Structure formats: structure tokens, C-alpha cells
Amino acid sequence: NSRFTSLPPTPPDEPFAVNGAYIEDKDPQKVNLGIGVYRTADGLPWPLRVVEAAEEHLHEAKNVHRHEYLTIQGDREFLRLATDLVFGAEAKNSTQLMTGPDRDRVVSIQTVSGTGANRLGAELLARNIQPGCVWIPDPTWANHHTIWELAGVQRKTYPYYNNASKSFDFEGTVRTLSKSAKKNDVIILHACAHNPTGADPTQEQWKVLSELCKEKGLIPFFDLAYQGFASGNLEQDAWSIRHFFRCEPKLEFCVAQSFSKNFGLYGQRVGALHVVTSTVNHQTSQNLLGTLCHLVRGEYSMAPRGGSEIVRTVLGDKGLKNKWFDDLMTMSQRIQQMRQALYDELIRLKTLGKWDHILKQIGMFTYLGLSETQVMKIRSRHHIYMLKSGRISISGLNESNVKYVAQSIDDVVR
Numbered sequence: 001n002s003r004f005t006s007l008p009p010t011p012p013d014e015p016f017a018v019n020g021a022y023i024e025d026k027d028p029q030k031v032n033l034g035i036g037v038y039r040t041a042d043g044l045p046w047p048l049r050v051v052e053a054a055e056e057h058l059h060e061a062k063n064v065h066r067h068e069y070l071t072i073q074g075d076r077e078f079l080r081l082a083t084d085l086v087f088g089a090e091a092k093n094s095t096q097l098m099t100g101p102d103r104d105r106v107v108s109i110q111t112v113s114g115t116g117a118n119r120l121g122a123e124l125l126a127r128n129i130q131p132g133c134v135w136i137p138d139p140t141w142a143n144h145h146t147i148w149e150l151a152g153v154q155r156k157t158y159p160y161y162n163n164a165s166k167s168f169d170f171e172g173t174v175r176t177l178s179k180s181a182k183k184n185d186v187i188i189l190h191a192c193a194h195n196p197t198g199a200d201p202t203q204e205q206w207k208v209l210s211e212l213c214k215e216k217g218l219i220p221f222f223d224l225a226y227q228g229f230a231s232g233n234l235e236q237d238a239w240s241i242r243h244f245f246r247c248e249p250k251l252e253f254c255v256a257q258s259f260s261k262n263f264g265l266y267g268q269r270v271g272a273l274h275v276v277t278s279t280v281n282h283q284t285s286q287n288l289l290g291t292l293c294h295l296v297r298g299e300y301s302m303a304p305r306g307g308s309e310i311v312r313t314v315l316g317d318k319g320l321k322n323k324w325f326d327d328l329m330t331m332s333q334r335i336q337q338m339r340q341a342l343y344d345e346l347i348r349l350k351t352l353g354k355w356d357h358i359l360k361q362i363g364m365f366t367y368l369g370l371s372e373t374q375v376m377k378i379r380s381r382h383h384i385y386m387l388k389s390g391r392i393s394i395s396g397l398n399e400s401n402v403k404y405v406a407q408s409i410d411d412v413v414r
């Protein structure tokens with residue numbers, strides 16, 4: 001008898017389970033709107049052109065060190081460029097790095113992509129600050145719950161989405177946090193392109209949220225998984241973080257940065273955790289970095305180097321960086337076109353309900369507004385796969401399937 005027989009079954013991760021069900025489905029018209037990955041107009045994965053160019057550079061360089069260990073902190077040049085991307089370069093084509101005392105407020109470490117950055121940040125805070133709880137948006141990327149559960153921090157939610165207006169529930173969020181959040185509680189914020197709703201706070205609302213964090217002594221924790229991918233504009237997508245960074249008196253916060261979506265490097269696991277301190281103190285920064293390195297060393301020694309070398313090569317070269325901007329535009333514009341196409345088709349069909357939120361929400365996802373019953377119906381009748389919340393990944397749409405998807409939505413909402 002195995003000593004593991006008493007293990008309880010674990011619920012499957014929904015996006016991966018939906019993807020599995022889609023793969024099993026033999027219907028030729030099937031459509032996958034479940035998984036959050038970019039797809040081309042032909043429904044295929046897209047290795048970015050700039051990534052292929054960087055891979056060629058790296059291959060030609062035949063660097064004998066290319067398979068050596070990184071340091072525990074990671075690739076320092078990659079980190080410098082990654083930090084600059086989040087906090088620094090104000091002008092679109094700038095490769096200028098953030099310098100001076102501002103840079104010294106940020107302690108950065110390479111991570112196993114965005115998930116690893118979320119996890120490491122959670123572990124850091126759980127062990128060293130012991131927050132009373134973490135405030136997680138309802139709804140959110142489901143893994144936030146798993147990550148903070150594993151870190152052993154009590155989880156509470158704030159109402160993120162207003163179903164009636166199909167937008168960010170600003171009043172609900174402020175009301176809940178003002179009433180119940182306590183000093184040193186953590187608050188998870190999606191820096192842009194909120195997953196799953198695609199609904200973000202406005203700049204004015206971000207300003208109020210930053211004031212609230214200051215007043216209450218909260219620790220903001222930004223999840224930045226879609227910089228540049230959401231709007232095509234790196235500065236716009238990092239606006240919230242840069243605003244929090246500039247706040248006076250200074251805020252302390254974390255940023256979990258992912259390069260999965262904006263570089264299409266999903267399986268390479270490229271990311272960074274940035275911890276922003278309120279004061280610049282060399283010893284404090286050293287100790288903070290040491291603590292992060294200690295956590296990483298005991299888990300997996302250091303992040304992988306294959307993907308971070310690609311990102312470093314691109315961000316460190318003006319020509320390649322410009323190519324990357326073009327690739328970001330290609331992806332974000334295709335998504336925007338598909339939002340428009342779906343909306344136009346639903347309007348043409350006079351489908352029951354209001355659909356303008358499809359155009360207003362941004363990034364990879366839209367919260368369609370279908371009930372769970374309708375989601376199940378569209379799956380069984382039409383072989384269209386989405387999360388049970390009605391979240392669809394817009395990039396699963398293309399010219400060949402968007403009419404079919406709209407007709408199928410039209411069918412299940414009647």
C-alpha cells in the first residue's frame with residue numbers, strides 16, 4: 001500500500017483543463033478561446049520575428065559560456081534592462097537607463113517567469129513582513145489564490161468587477177479596502193489588462209488607489225504580465241506602476257514582471273521580481289537582495305538563462321528593440337481588430353444584450369457576460385471552448401471563425 005493513498009484529489013487548473021478538452025474534441029469547427037496565449041490569423045503560435053533574430057545572433061556568437069550557471073540573482077544586464085522597462089525609459093524609443101537614487105530604490109532578481117515572481121514575492125512578504133492578509137481582486141488570475149495559499153497568508157477578496165457596468169468596480173474596491181484593510185496587508189493589483197476581465201482602473205482611479213495604499217499603510221503587489229502587449233505601448237501599460245513609484249511620501253511595493261506574452265516566450269520562463277523600498281539604504285538593499293537570493297537558492301538555485309538571454313539581446317540593442325515594438329504592435333492590433341470584428345458581428349446579428357464592453361476592455365481577454373450554463377451550452381452545441389466565467393481569449397479569434405463564434409453566442413443567449 002502506498003503512503004500516498006491518503007492524498008485527496010486536487011481540482012484541475014481550469015485553463016489547462018479547458019485546453020485539454022479542446023484538444024480531445026474531434027469536431028472540425030471547434031474553437032479554442034480558453035488558453036491565454038497569442039495566436040496568429042491562422043490560429044498558430046507566433047515566434048516573434050525579433051526573437052528569431054536574437055536567437056540567430058546568439059547562435060552565431062557561439063559563446064562558450066552560454067550553458068554556464070547564472071548567478072543566484074540572475075543575469076544582471078537582463079535585470080538592468082528589465083528594471084528600466086518597468087520603471088524607466090519614458091520615451092518610446094529610448095534605451096536610456098534609469099539612473100541615480102531612484103534606481104537604488106529597486107531591488108531586482110530574475111525569476112521563473114511571472115508565476116515565479118509572484119511566488120517569490122509572496123514568500124518574501126509572508127516570511128519577513130507577516131501581513132495580516134492579502135487582498136485579491138474578485139475575480140482574478142486563479143493562480144493568485146494558489147500562490148498565496150501556498151505562502152500561508154490569509155486571503156481576502158475585494159470586489160473588482162461591476163457586472164452591471166461591465167467595468168472596474170472602483171466604488172466597491174475603495175469601500176471594502178477603506179473599511180477593512182489594515183497596515184501591512186498586501187493588495188494584488190494587475191498593472192494593466194486585468195485577467196480575466198480586461199477592465200482596468202482609469203488614471204484618476206489609480207491615483208485614488210495609491211492614496212488609499214499610503215493612508216492605510218498597505219503593500220501594493222503589482223502583477224505585470226502584459227506590458228506592451230495590452231496597448232502596444234510600453235509606457236502606457238506601465239503607467240500605474242510608475243505613478244506608484246513617484247508617489248510622495250514614498251510607497252514600498254513589489255512588481256512581478258513576466259516576458260511570456262510580450263515576447264511570446266511562454267515556455268522559456270523569463271521574468272523578474274522587483275521590490276521597491278521607500279528609502280535608499282545600501283545595507284537594507286543588500287540584505288533584501290540576500291534574503292531573495294537565499295529563498296531562490298533553496299528552491300531552484302537560479303532562474304533559467306535561455307530566454308533571458310533572448311530578452312537581454314533585444315532590449316540591449318536599439319535596432320532589435322525597434323523590431324520588438326513592431327511585433328508588439330502586430331499582436332496588440334490583431335487583438336483589437338478581432339474585438340471589433342466580434343462586436344460588429346454581434347451587432348449585425350442583433351444579438352440579445354449589450355456588447356460595447358468588448359471594445360472597451362483591453363488586452364488578451366474579454367469577460368463576455370455569458371452565464372455558466374450558456375458557456376456549457378456553447379461548448380456542447382458549438383464546440384467553442386472558454387472559461388466557465390465567460391472569459392474568452394480574443395487571440396483565439398480569426399477571420400475564419402469570428403462569424404461562427406458570434407452566431408454561436410447569438411444562439412446561446414436567446
Ligand code: PLP
Nearest residue numbers: 113114115141195223225258260
Ligand atoms: N499574472 C497574470 C495576471 C497572468 O495572466 C499570467 C499568465 O497568464 C501570469 C501572471 C504568469 O504567466 P507566466 O508565469 O507565464 O509569466
